[in-house]
Amino acid sequence: MFGRHKAVATMLVGAAALALAGCSSGGSSASSSSGSAGGGGTTELTFWTGLTGPDRPAVEHIVDGFNSSQSKVHVTMQITPWDVLYQKLLPAYGSGNGPDLIGIDSNQIPVYASKSVIQPLDALLGSDGVDKSTLVGPAVDAGKYKGKIYGLPIENTPVLLYYNKKEFTAAGLDPTKPPTTWDEWIADAKKLTTGSGPDGKPTQYGLALGVHDTIEVLPILMWQNGGGIASDDGSQVLLNSDATKKVASQWAGLVANDHISPVGLSGADADKLVSAGTAAMEVNGPWATTGYKNAGIDYGLAMVPTGPNGQQITLGNTTSLALSAKANKAKTDAATQFYKYWTTVDSQTYFALNTGFPPVTSNVPDSALASNPDVAMFSKYAKYARSLAPGQPNFASIQGEVFDPAMEKIENDPSSVNATLDAAANQLKSQVQKNS
Amino acid sequence: MTSLLGERPAGTGTAAPVPVRRRNGLRRRQALRAYGFIAPSVVILGAFMAWPLVSSLRLSFFDSSQFGADTFVGLDNYRSLLGDQVFRGDLFRTLLYAVVVTPVTVGLAVLFAVMLNRRLAGRSFFRAAIFVPAVLSLGVMSIAWDFLFDPNIGLLPHWLGPLGISFGNGAADPHLALVYVMVVGIWKNVGFYMVMYLAGLATIPKELYEAAEVDGARPWQKFRSITWPLLANTSAFVFVIAAIASLQAFDQVYVMTRGGPFFQSETLVYLIYRKGFQDFQFGYASAVSWVLLVIVLIVSVAQNAFFSRRQVTY
Numbered sequence A: 001m002f003g004r005h006k007a008v009a010t011m012l013v014g015a016a017a018l019a020l021a022g023c024s025s026g027g028s029s030a031s032s033s034s035g036s037a038g039g040g041g042t043t044e045l046t047f048w049t050g051l052t053g054p055d056r057p058a059v060e061h062i063v064d065g066f067n068s069s070q071s072k073v074h075v076t077m078q079i080t081p082w083d084v085l086y087q088k089l090l091p092a093y094g095s096g097n098g099p100d101l102i103g104i105d106s107n108q109i110p111v112y113a114s115k116s117v118i119q120p121l122d123a124l125l126g127s128d129g130v131d132k133s134t135l136v137g138p139a140v141d142a143g144k145y146k147g148k149i150y151g152l153p154i155e156n157t158p159v160l161l162y163y164n165k166k167e168f169t170a171a172g173l174d175p176t177k178p179p180t181t182w183d184e185w186i187a188d189a190k191k192l193t194t195g196s197g198p199d200g201k202p203t204q205y206g207l208a209l210g211v212h213d214t215i216e217v218l219p220i221l222m223w224q225n226g227g228g229i230a231s232d233d234g235s236q237v238l239l240n241s242d243a244t245k246k247v248a249s250q251w252a253g254l255v256a257n258d259h260i261s262p263v264g265l266s267g268a269d270a271d272k273l274v275s276a277g278t279a280a281m282e283v284n285g286p287w288a289t290t291g292y293k294n295a296g297i298d299y300g301l302a303m304v305p306t307g308p309n310g311q312q313i314t315l316g317n318t319t320s321l322a323l324s325a326k327a328n329k330a331k332t333d334a335a336t337q338f339y340k341y342w343t344t345v346d347s348q349t350y351f352a353l354n355t356g357f358p359p360v361t362s363n364v365p366d367s368a369l370a371s372n373p374d375v376a377m378f379s380k381y382a383k384y385a386r387s388l389a390p391g392q393p394n395f396a397s398i399q400g401e402v403f404d405p406a407m408e409k410i411e412n413d414p415s416s417v418n419a420t421l422d423a424a425a426n427q428l429k430s431q432v433q434k435n436s
Numbered sequence B: 001m002t003s004l005l006g007e008r009p010a011g012t013g014t015a016a017p018v019p020v021r022r023r024n025g026l027r028r029r030q031a032l033r034a035y036g037f038i039a040p041s042v043v044i045l046g047a048f049m050a051w052p053l054v055s056s057l058r059l060s061f062f063d064s065s066q067f068g069a070d071t072f073v074g075l076d077n078y079r080s081l082l083g084d085q086v087f088r089g090d091l092f093r094t095l096l097y098a099v100v101v102t103p104v105t106v107g108l109a110v111l112f113a114v115m116l117n118r119r120l121a122g123r124s125f126f127r128a129a130i131f132v133p134a135v136l137s138l139g140v141m142s143i144a145w146d147f148l149f150d151p152n153i154g155l156l157p158h159w160l161g162p163l164g165i166s167f168g169n170g171a172a173d174p175h176l177a178l179v180y181v182m183v184v185g186i187w188k189n190v191g192f193y194m195v196m197y198l199a200g201l202a203t204i205p206k207e208l209y210e211a212a213e214v215d216g217a218r219p220w221q222k223f224r225s226i227t228w229p230l231l232a233n234t235s236a237f238v239f240v241i242a243a244i245a246s247l248q249a250f251d252q253v254y255v256m257t258r259g260g261p262f263f264q265s266e267t268l269v270y271l272i273y274r275k276g277f278q279d280f281q282f283g284y285a286s287a288v289s290w291v292l293l294v295i296v297l298i299v300s301v302a303q304n305a306f307f308s309r310r311q312v313t314y
Helices: A002-029 A056-069 A082-094 A106-112 A139-141 A165-169 A183-191 A218-223 A242-256 A267-275 A288-294 A329-342 A343-357 A373-380 A395-412 A414-428 B021-060 B076-083 B085-115 B123-135 B138-149 B157-161 B179-200 B205-212 B219-230 B230-248 B252-258 B268-278 B283-309
Strands: A044-050 A073-079 A101-105 A152-158 A160-164 A210-212 A279-284 A299-302 A314-323
Touching: A002 B138, A044 A082, A044 A183, A044 A329, A056 A073, A056 A329, A056 A343, A073 A329, A082 A106, A101 A106, A106 A314, A106 A395, A139 A152, A139 A314, A160 A165, A165 A183, A165 A299, A165 B219, A183 A279, A210 A267, A210 A395, A218 A242, A218 A314, A242 A395, A242 A414, A267 A279, A267 A288, A299 A373, A314 A329, A343 A373, A395 A414, A395 B219, A395 B268, B021 B283, B076 B085, B076 B283, B085 B179, B085 B219, B085 B230, B085 B268, B085 B283, B123 B179, B138 B157, B138 B179, B138 B252, B179 B230, B205 B219, B230 B283, B252 B268, B268 B283
Parallel strands: A044 A073, A044 A101
Antiparallel strands: A101 A314, A152 A314, A160 A279, A160 A299
């Protein structure tokens, strides 16, 4: 009898212990495969990224292509959704289990560079590496932190103006002549804002302007008037400058009073409105093309219209490749080979045609992209792209806790522009860091 | 988060009179077996409740990003909480949410339970319809509600707009975002509490109502003097879990509004998530967690004290 009871008790405890052991080993096995640089054998590189969108198959294709093109380096890629990736990346590096390579939004590069878990990439651009002059300039600049390149572009695009050709025609506008200046843009947006639905809202909006959880648009407008969030070198907060205030007040007024766009849209909301034909224009990246085509939207693409300072400016969206600070010579060389393969004309042509993203290099001939006119457009304007807040380790809170809430507040109450931006700029002073 | 409704261990049972020596052996064996049975729970509760609780308390006194060494900062996290406007706003909204959502949810649950306790055509259908949200994923349902409320392409504004009912600017409306989040919270839980009350109603003896009818009691008098007092036990339980659930509102906030616009629908749990997992300020997030834990504790103890004095039996 006694023996059986003891056995039962032991079994129960054992089962619990097993269950726990199961949990913990499941958690760590993913990161324990850091691999080793075997002398003469294959160098193993772990690569974590969040490229889960429509671009994923093309990313996997290139990684597979690299692995089968040679036998010295093997890249093991792990793709997780972005939010999950960012939640576990820093703790992984903190515990010494971080991956060799990461593909992250360029805005995140300073977070990791400032904590010294990634290293400057001069080696990848050295004599055995990639010729820097073949890379798209702003995309390389996007990966800089304090003057050094910590991230090299694996995906890069400017955002452009999408416009619904059918709705242009219906409003008496020429669908072959998209707006090129703010004056034209605003006039068109007002003409395209039509109908009256419940609550006195239009049934069709001229523009879908995302202000939170979105690829930012308002900073482009601020840059076009010489304002912005902060200067690129981080020495100055520009959010409460007169130039910025003027833009915020003008566009918030257009949204709140002229109803050219619904108030307080998220990026996803804005995309939904364009897909539904409820909004006629939107500033967005190439990832939107598939959805709009599927929704039957006959869209045109154009450069973001120029503002008061007359300069061609748009926002760049870059995914940068970064290398663990712990990577030794063998791994650095392996990473160089990988990046070289990524930036070959063949890889870039394949990637561009299959994802809609323009090449990260400037040596892909236009003729190679001719079969996808959208890519050609995004490629054409890539040189005018600017990074949102280059070199800022506090980027996430600058955007999520200060800038976006301030813009939402102003859209809801345009008369609060001065007070809101002064308060926001005050908050930014402790968060914006010098980047030189 | 934490559930404070720990179950009492099962009664230790009284052993039959047996000779002392044998009894000791038996007791030892019984004790060993009992420990064996509770061991899995103890291990799991210890690893997933007690240890995180203690470690978050420790963290709340540190500056920690889960990267590199933590630095001890004493009460700094708690001090900066007091000066943080967003925290104060979130605290106010969390309490407002609880103060509105708890009684409304419980009130509706009682109402539905009493209504659906009668013989009624389609009773099972209505019971199921009200209960269904309790078994659905709140995250998924929040996506559906977000679509329903959408001022531009939503069905509710489309159907009810012509009747003069305004949905403002949907979940992006600074004055209404919290209201919508509350509506979804109420909708989600009311069915579950209704089932609790239906169970409670089944325990009330019919004779009491018959006697009351003989005395000429009206329906409202019967509810006030019989139904509600005899549901006190159920109410005590439902109010406690409803209050805790309200203080922990997160899912629909995350899906529908992300706490926006400009924090107008942000709750403390969302703040904990944002500070911890987006900004990597684990020390600060832990301090917020402990403030919330203390609030939950106070509310639960107060409710227990209140209801334990009003237990009624006839």
